[in-house]
Amino acid sequence: MISKEVFGLLKEFLENGEKVLEVGCGTGKLSAVLLYQGIVKSIDAINDEDWSTKPKWKFQDCNKRDNLHFENKKFSEVTEKYDRIFFINSFQFLFDDNAGNLDADRVEQVEEKLHDILLPGEKAFIYITSFAWFKQNDKPMVAEKVLFSTDVLEHFTKFDLDWYFTSEDDMVIGLTKRV
Numbered sequence: 001m002i003s004k005e006v007f008g009l010l011k012e013f014l015e016n017g018e019k020v021l022e023v024g025c026g027t028g029k030l031s032a033v034l035l036y037q038g039i040v041k042s043i044d045a046i047n048d049e050d051w052s053t054k055p056k057w058k059f060q061d062c063n064k065r066d067n068l069h070f071e072n073k074k075f076s077e078v079t080e081k082y083d084r085i086f087f088i089n090s091f092q093f094l095f096d097d098n099a100g101n102l103d104a105d106r107v108e109q110v111e112e113k114l115h116d117i118l119l120p121g122e123k124a125f126i127y128i129t130s131f132a133w134f135k136q137n138d139k140p141m142v143a144e145k146v147l148f149s150t151d152v153l154e155h156f157t158k159f160d161l162d163w164y165f166t167s168e169d170d171m172v173i174g175l176t177k178r179v
């Protein structure tokens with residue numbers, strides 16, 4: 001679930017986007033809503049597992065709408081180029097253990113891949129929430145490695161930072177790939 005403010009930022013970010021990718025789309029409902037509301041004309045959405053087949057999920061929108069192209073695929077397997085790529089609560093789960101462990105190595109791996117598949121001068125949007133979950137669950141291993149707030153930004157060396165908002169529990173980052 002994203003707030004009205006985050007949705008507003010996402011909408012602004014998607015303006016003039018032609019080749020759009022949502023990474024870690026879950027059920028695909030956000031991509032479907034963006035399409036349904038005319039915010040995007042077409043969208044590719046990937047997830048490392050096909051959540052739309054899980055009966056417990058109410059929304060099963062992937063693959064059911066024209067111009068929403070769902071692929072059961074890992075981020076590391078994407079080869080197509082995009083002008084807008086966004087991550088809603090998925091960035092921290094990419095690569096290996098899916099543990100929500102946002103450490104420096106992981107940020108650098110994701111940055112490398114993002115750099116490969118984003119066209120020069122084009123944009124990425126990263127929304128990460130639930131920092132409090134780690135704190136509440138007292139996960140020492142994760143807590144040691146997790147990069148909070150601005151520490152994450154230091155690892156995006158190939159991008160310019162367009163904007164950055166954070167609260168105790170979430171953060172949203174807008175990046176542009178340097179030409």
Ligand SMILES: C[S@@+](CC[C@H](N)C(=O)[O-])C[C@H]1O[C@@H](n2cnc3c(N)ncnc32)[C@H](O)[C@@H]1O
Nearest residue numbers: 024025026047048074075088089090093094095
């Ligand atoms: C916390 S869920 C967020 C789902 C959705 N974006 C939302 O906000 O409801 C994280 C998602 O990232 C996906 N994911 C994890 N690792 C991935 C990878 N390497 N490539 C693509 N998707 C991945 C998971 O399957 C899951 O759908």
